[in-house]
Amino acid sequence: MPNLEFLYTFNYDYHLDALCKLESRQIFDKEEKDKLLFSPFKIDPSISAFIKTRLEIIASSENYSELLEKIKKENIYVEGFTAEYLILDGDSRDRTERRKKLKDVGFCIEGIPNFTTPSITYAICQYEDVWYFGILTKHHNDWHKHKKKPHSFSNSIGMDVAKSLVCNASQGNKSTTLLDACCGVGTVLLEACIAGFNIAGCDIDFNATKYTKQNLTYYNYTADVHYSDIKDHNTQYDAAIVDLPYNLYSYSSDEIMANIIASTAKLTNRVVIVSISDIKAEIQKSGLKVTDYCSIVKKGKSTFTRKIWICEKESRVS
Numbered sequence: 001m002p003n004l005e006f007l008y009t010f011n012y013d014y015h016l017d018a019l020c021k022l023e024s025r026q027i028f029d030k031e032e033k034d035k036l037l038f039s040p041f042k043i044d045p046s047i048s049a050f051i052k053t054r055l056e057i058i059a060s061s062e063n064y065s066e067l068l069e070k071i072k073k074e075n076i077y078v079e080g081f082t083a084e085y086l087i088l089d090g091d092s093r094d095r096t097e098r099r100k101k102l103k104d105v106g107f108c109i110e111g112i113p114n115f116t117t118p119s120i121t122y123a124i125c126q127y128e129d130v131w132y133f134g135i136l137t138k139h140h141n142d143w144h145k146h147k148k149k150p151h152s153f154s155n156s157i158g159m160d161v162a163k164s165l166v167c168n169a170s171q172g173n174k175s176t177t178l179l180d181a182c183c184g185v186g187t188v189l190l191e192a193c194i195a196g197f198n199i200a201g202c203d204i205d206f207n208a209t210k211y212t213k214q215n216l217t218y219y220n221y222t223a224d225v226h227y228s229d230i231k232d233h234n235t236q237y238d239a240a241i242v243d244l245p246y247n248l249y250s251y252s253s254d255e256i257m258a259n260i261i262a263s264t265a266k267l268t269n270r271v272v273i274v275s276i277s278d279i280k281a282e283i284q285k286s287g288l289k290v291t292d293y294c295s296i297v298k299k300g301k302s303t304f305t306r307k308i309w310i311c312e313k314e315s316r317v318s
């Protein structure tokens, strides 16, 4: 039985499987399996596009009656609580049985329940013959409102990819200062802002920075947006995100990409880069080392792949 504090559940589209696994390696040091993961790390589920719930485990047992005894021993007294049954991989109990189990749990907790506006949500679940009980924190879907941002680019990365880039760059640490070195219309900035990160944006294109500012204002977010070539920016950050310009296939474009990567590397020790071609050589030339990687296919377009590179300064990699 794993002796760990948190159980996370995940949900994602098949085409983002590799990105979810990359994110979980970066945040938790291991991959989710069967869309769930046990970890000692406490992460807010709402910072990720893929984490559905977090269960803070209070009691566990292979024996259901023993689990109920353990819950009673916790002497929980809470007004306005509710309880949910989490259906995990391999659990085929029907609705009636699940409701009965929830009732059992309810009787172990003192206080009047409130099902509509609960003060706290407990949950029960079973995975690989072990029962778990704990406090449930759910993912908030409020970031979906960014679908209606006033300005978008047809080729912009999706919101879920943008959200994951923020997670990968910050490794789930909300005090990380972030830079989006090529911010476009600000898809990444919006996801960082709603999750509570301190992020700045930079773009060489005036209209891009104007649209980013308008998108931020539309949702009442504040972030510094710089109209500048990244090579002229000189503030230091804990981590940076670079969604490289596409549609550049000439020799000079390799040079442009190499310059963007090298300029960003001067501002931080950790860079998450998005590209559509193999840029390993350019990354290495800039003094960064690729520590992790994944490739994702655009939904419905099996020929368009994006490569996501997790890079760190050579000096920080042992």
Ligand SMILES: C[S@@+](CC[C@H](N)C(=O)[O-])C[C@H]1O[C@@H](n2cnc3c(N)ncnc32)[C@H](O)[C@@H]1O
Pocket: 153, 156, 157, 181, 182, 183, 184, 185, 186, 187, 188, 202, 203, 204, 205, 208, 228, 229, 230, 231, 243, 244, 245, 246, 260
């Ligand atoms: C692929 S787009 C980024 C799109 C962005 N992620 C979004 O969702 O809107 C690449 C951006 O890099 C910007 N760019 C190109 N060269 C740059 C440079 N040297 N410094 C800063 N930005 C640059 C372009 O103006 C473009 O907006």
